Amino acid sequence: MSELNFSSIFALVIGIDQYEHMNQDEQLRGAVSDAATVAEYLLDTLHVPEDNVKCLFNNQATREGIIDTFRNHLTLNRDIQHSDPIIVYFSGHGDQQKAPAEWHSSDGMTELIMPADASFRQGEDHPLDQDYKHGIPDRTLGALVHELHLMKGDNITIIFDCCHSGSTTRGRKVRARYSHDSNAPPIPANLDENIVQHVSLQSSPGRGISTGRRSFGRFQSPSQVHSLETHVLLAACKNSEWAQEVGNPDGTDESSCGLFTHSLLKSLQECDLATTSYLGLMRRIQQHAKRFLSMQIERFPEYNIEEQTPQCEGRKQDRLLFRTQYALSRGMIQLRRDPTNNTFQIKAELGVYVGEMTNVAEPLARLVATEVAATESILSFPNTQPVIEIPQFAYVVVTKYTGYSLRILVDEKIEVLPEWTEVKQKLDSQQITIVWAKPSEPADLVLIPTDEGIKVSRSEPSLIQLGPKPLLLEKGLSASELARRLGGIAHFHFHLQRHNANSPIKNQIGMKMIELKAGPGYGWGRRSYVPAANSQVDLFDGCLSTGKVAQLDSDPDKRYGLQLTNTSDWPLFAWVFYFDFEDYSIESLYEPPSSSGNAPLVTGKTLPIGYGDAGTDPLRVENDSDAERQTGVFMLFVSRSWVDISHITRGSISATEIGGQGFRKGDKPVEPASNVWDVLLVGVSITQ
Known part of the structure; x- marks a missing residue:
């Protein structure tokens, strides 16, 4: 392994075998051992200073103890500098309970980690409802992580070896790290309100995003534990699977370990931390878990050992482990x-x-x-x-997309410019195929010289009704910069033209834009939002099916959300992008949190974007330019199987660097009908 300095890592390591109020058959065997092994790896292998690693085992890991230690050891720790690596590890029981309606959970449920002193009425604990000690829900965890993100940056790794669904004891050697109290009272809507409200008051009031010069804006990144922005999450399994305890490889009868933690540590010990990304680590973990699982099934055929698929979530998956730099494999x-x-x-x-x-x-x-x-x-x-x-x-890497070409007509006055030969060579070497049209031929773009520079006029038939204004490439740009900007325009048009000629499920997918209002309290580390009284009104006005342009009024004080629906026969993965004709930027508004998790757009359900628990922020509609109107396109891409199209996103072509180049590959096996996919577009015009 390459020599790296990890002395700036700070970690909170939690492991719970013994639960105060649970029956003996609910207790775990290997959670504390796993947590201790993780701490040992940090101290002995990575040489993290002992004071930087705080461990909470068994009765130390009470509800109050976990929350207080999280804030005192991490968030409020003055020794932690911005962007220092922070690791939070939890090994113990998880749970899933019905969420209060005020939390607007997409599936009506909330996930929790269970502290050592959690109430459990199925055991010997029979507290009154007002005295019942609930687990720590993802809403609270999200607020804590969001506060940590605000104070210390986004170099945060969250590791959970627990699960939130399934049954409990699976046998003497195989236990699930899941415990559910079927007699638990409903979770109060104001549970941990002091925490989420405290965090929200620290958050900035809002910021714009790069779509349409803030034509569409959103609040600061959401704080829920599944947020895509604030951290990377490594989880033991899908939400429909069990995080299992299995026999240790040493073969002893009494020793147990978490299959996920065992595979995690084996992978960390084998990989080169200098070059391995979180996504690369997860591939190794999944391979180890698969082999280890097969070995356990062979050793203990009498125990019903289930499939377990570790997960990696977050938009920073391409970063190198415990650092803010991206791996060289990014974009491949x-x-x-x-x-x-x-x-x-x-x-x-x-x-x-x-x-x-x-x-x-x-x-x-x-x-x-x-x-x-x-x-x-x-x-x-x-x-x-x-x-x-x-x-x-x-x-x-893909060196050339040959299935689509962008036709560009160049005025002869531009062709004689001394830098044009270099510009043309650079464009011809890029991924998108450029066809240089003749004056008598149709063209998607026309380049015309002006006194101020080069005017880019769009003549693509499908864009006529949007009527986007010409773009000006100012005079004095170098050949490299001119080629870069034109390449960004080609990238924009290439991805905007995506479609499935067969449209197999177009009529079974819906996307509405609705108005939101401020919720009754604070959630996910910021002010919560819920559908407004007029939320039955679709601001897209049916344009998804008619192909017309939706007319939106600029109002920076209002907040909006999207609702995706699915009446097809399959759960679907969904992505939402906004293509902005003002600056040729492409913004990701929603993407699935994990490559190997369950498809989030479930048949017969509504997936909220901008509110609820989808891990996204409210939108705002704002035209703050000098133009009377701005135009853009919402793209909804759906697929039966997960694919990585996150590299579509690009900043403004006038920016110094075009970003968003991650291209990650998932190891999910191909399932029947996995090639079902479709693209839906809604053009919008934003008026002053």
Whole structure:
């Protein structure tokens, strides 16, 4: 392992085997041992100073003790500098309870971690409702993490070896880290209100995002524990699975460990921390867990050991472990090799077409896409190249998208400019294929010289009704900068034209825009929002089905949310983007939290965006430019299987650097009908 200095890590490590009020068959065996092993790894392997690691075991990990230690050891710790790495590890029981209606949970439930002194009426504890000690819900945890994020930055790793659904004891060697009190009273809506309100008062009142010069804005990043922005979450399993305790590999009868923590530590010990990202670590964890699970099933066939799929969530998954730098593999696609026929599988978004895929530097090999589907492709060695050994964690990059071209007509006065030859060469070498149209041919874009620079006029037929104004590329830009901006425009148009010609589920997917109002209290670390009284009014006005442009009024004081619905036969993964014609930026408004988790857009349910528990913030509609109106497009992309299209996002083309280039590959196996996908668009015009 490369030599790195991790002396600035601060950690809170919690492990609970013995619960004060639970029956003996509810107690765990390996949670404290797992937590102690994690602490040992931090101290002995990473050489984290002992004062930086705070451990709470068994009766130390009370509800009050966990919350107070979180704030005192981490949030209020003056020794922790901004962006220092922070790790929170919990091993113990989790639970799932019905959420108060005021919390607007998308599935009506809330997840909790259970402290050592949690009430449990199915045992010997029979407190009155007002004295009942609930677990710590994700709403409270989210507020604590959000406060930590505000104070110390976003270099935060949360690790949970517990689960929130399923049954409890599975046998003498296999237990689930889940405990549910079916006699528990309802969770009060104001539970931990002092914590979430305290955090919300520290949050800034709001900020704009880069869509349309704040045409659409949102509040500061949400604080719930599943927020995509504030931290990276490593979890033991899907929410429909069990986090299991299994026999230790040493084979002793009494020793137990969490399958997830065992796989986590094995992966950390084997990988190079200097080059491994969270996503790369999770791939190793999942491989270890699969092997370890198979071994346990073989050792203990009489115990009903279940499948367990560790999870990684958060938009910082491509960062190097415990750092703010991104891995070199960011923007690349991982290969999965089929050793039987020397082919490779990639799980990639739409836009992988039959053609060549190579590395931009010194490639190990050149691969050809021989079988192409909507969300995956099969790559093979070309006949002209010998078959060579490819490392297990190799990546590919797409060098050219050949399925779509952008037609550009360039005025002859621009073609004679001394820098144009270099601009054209740079554009021809980028991913998007450029066709240089002749004056007599149709074109998507027209470049016209003016006294102020180069005017970019859009003539694409599908955009006529939006009527976007021409874009000006100011005079004096270098060849590299001019090529970069034009490349950003090509990227914008390439992704905007995505569609499924068959539209298999277009009529079974819905997206509404509704007005929100301030909720009765504070939640998720900021002011809560709920649907307004007129929330039955769809501000898109049915434009999703008619293709017309929705007319929106600029009002920076109002807040809005989206509602996604699904009446198809499948649960779906969903992404929402906003394409802004003012500056050619593309903003991600929603993406699934995990590549291997359950599809969040459930059949017959509503997925809220901008309120509730979806991990997103309210939108605001604001036209603060000099123009009378601004235009843009909402894109809803849905797929039966997870794909990574997060690299679509781009900042303004006038920004110094275009961001959002993560391209991550999920290890989720292909399921029946996994190639079902569709794209829906809503054009909007925002008037003063």
